[in-house]
Amino acid sequence: MLTLGIVNTYDKIKLHEAHYRSIARAAPVAYAFGFNLALFDYPFKMNTEELVGFVKDKTTIGSSGKYLEELFRAGRFFVFELPERGFQPQFGAPVITTSHPGKEKNISVDGLCDLINRKKSFLFLIGLGHKGLPEELFERAQYHLDITGKGVSFETCTAIGAVPAVIAGCAKEKKYIK
Secondary structure, eight states: OEEEEEEEOSOSSSOOHHHHHHHHHHHHHHHHTTOEEEEESOOOOSOHHHHHHHHHHHOOHHHHHHHHHHHHHTTOEEEEOOOSSOOOGGGOEEEEEOSSOOTTTBOOHHHHHHHHHTTOOEEEEEEESTTOSOHHHHHHOSEEEOTTSSOOOOOHHHHHHHHHHHHHHHHHHTTOOO
16 A cells, blocks of 8 residues: 655644645545555644545645545545654555655665565655654654655655656556556
């Protein structure tokens, strides 16, 4: 199982357009490349089904929420608080997406795809907000991934598109994702 995890570092109290637009942008990408979608620390005061309806009403992105609804109906859309210790084990090993991976936790795209080919599950974490992912997540995550392999930093929405596309392309080449 491959999961795209977006961690809100933008604003944890007040709802902003960036919150629901990030969901609307991530859903078609997750759907297209066979990923689940998990949100962490978003400031919504509603259940998951209500959130799907809310996003559908607020945007035309992703065919007005069509792909978010598809993920939800298939049981592939999740909303959580940011865990204080470890992430939910059903998502597999957490992978920090970063342009500056730690040397001891750095893994290449090819290395990850080899593990995916062996049916290992991964949660690819992307930060929403100018602060990026919290430093404590870097320490907790098993792997760090620079999707470019060149230290190039991406804006959130660019990373939301690039990470699943590159991973799916590599994994498909190695015959995991069909």
